[in-house]
Amino acid sequence: MRNLLDLQKQLLPDLIEVFKKRYTILHHIAVSRVVGRRTLASSLDMTERVLRGEVDFLKEQGLLEADSAGMRVTASGMKLLEQMEPMIKELFGLTDLEERIRGIFGLDQVIVVPGDSDVSPYTKKELGRAGAAVLRKQAVKDGVIAVTGGSTMAEVANHLTPSTQLKGNWFVPARGGLGESVELQANTIASTMAKRASGQYRLLHVPDHLGEEAYQSLIQDKTISEIIEVIRSASMIVHGIGEAMVMARRRKVDEETKAKLLADGALAEAFGYYFDRSGVPVHKMPTVGLRLEDIQRTETVIAVAGGQSKGESIAAVLRFGHENVLVTDEAAARGILQHADEQEQD
Template sequence: MRQILDIQKRLLPDLTDVLKKRYTILHHISTTGVVGRRALATHLELSERVLRGEVDFLREQGLLETESSGMKLSDSGRQLLEDMEPIVKELLGLSDLEETLRTRFSLRQVVIVPGDSDVSELTKKEVGRAGAAALRRYASKNDVVAVAGGSTLAEVANFLTPSVQMKGCMFVPARGGLGESVELQANSIASTMAKKAGGQYRLLHVPDHLGEEAYVSLMQDPNILEIVEVIRSARIVVHGIGDAMVMARRRKVDSQTIQELMAEGALAEAFGYYFDREGNVVHKMQTVGLRLEDIQETEVVIAVAGGKSKGEAIAAVMKFGHEDVLVTDEAAATELLKFI
């Protein structure tokens, strides 16, 4: 396939541009579900005249359907979009980038979607869709799946669907709540994933950041201890990756600890741990839930994070070396190359 694409790029470059444009249109409609032409033109930065011609063509091919509320993909459109994905990745050079990162960080799989989550909500949604697909791929019946919080993980939850391989899965929060928006907390994401996938869930009603005395007290509660044991038995962990300083402030960490994190060179945060540029753990929070030793024993660890601004943070966590799957976007992946 690559040889054919190389020939096409050289002899028919216009055809390649048309393919990319039509794929982008179908892809955006797929991500949004139903969308009006004017809104789509704005998102794609196309004139309504140009978009009208493309939409008319796609509709004539049976790839789009029109409703009173807007356009949506037909079944044929969804199938074609799925078939086109590996071709478009070759055209954009994403397949080579996936393999480069997979080899460098010794991962089972790297999935890269086009775009930059920092500037496009649709790209963030697509990262979520790809994260949901990765989870479906690696899950098996009756697994315990521990999930972290955050906006990207919320998108993963939104794109889960019932599947045979996820039947009977138990979804649990990887840790306590951050005090952020309820829908972005690990508890909410775990329950959404269970409902979307047709599984079950358990919740952990404790704060994420605890003092030593509060931690010891909670861990003596038999109800808390029981759910924590379930969480720590997870076969799959799905988590995001954050900028260290941003996450410290979200956790309302005191100024002295923030100064210490800066002095230690903390760049990234994942599952309550802070990592420096080389992937070393430089700080950990006292948290009920998954511990570092649990992550190291987990069979499948899936990181889902995108955006150019997170490139260095993602690299730091990848260098830690206990990830199995990375789902990210083109901007973050390109930035990652600078830190290999």
């Protein structure tokens, strides 16, 4: 396929551009599920006149349908998008990025979606769609799936659909709740995933950030200790990755701890741990939920994170060495490789 694409680029460069444009339109509508033409034109930075012509063509091919609510991709369109994915990855140079990251960090699989989720809500939705697809594929029957919070994980939950493998699974929060909007907390995401996947869920109704005395008291409670035991038996962990200082601010960490994180070179945060650029955990928040040893023995660990700003943070967590699958976007992937190159030069 690569040789054919190279020939097309040389002999029919205009055709390749048309191909990319129509794929992008179809893909954006698929990710949005239903969208109006004006909204789509604005998102794609395309005039409504140009978009109207392309939409009419796609409707004639039976790939799109429209009503008063907006445009949506037909079953034929969804099938075509799925068939086109390997070719699109080649066209956008994503296959090479995936293979390079997989080789450097020893991962089982890397999935890179086009764009930068820092600036494009569509890219973040596509991260969610890709993350949900991996979760469905990797799930084992009657397993326990622990999930963290955050906006990217919320998108994964929104794109999850029922499957035979997921039906008997239990979805649980990997940790207590953050002091943030309810829809982004791990409890909410676990319950949403369970409902969308026709699975079951259990929740952990405790604060994320605890003092040692409060922590010791809570784990003595039978109800709390039972759910913690379930969480720590997870066969799969699906989590996001954050920038260390951004997460410290979100968690309202005290100034002394922030200063220590900076002094220790903390770059990334995942599942309550802060990591330096070599992937070494330099700080742990006193939280109820997953421990480092639980993560190290979990069968499948899937990270879903993107955005140009997170490239270095994602690389730091990958250096920790216990991820199996990474789902990221193009901007973050390039940042990850840049960080890897700098590490090698050091």
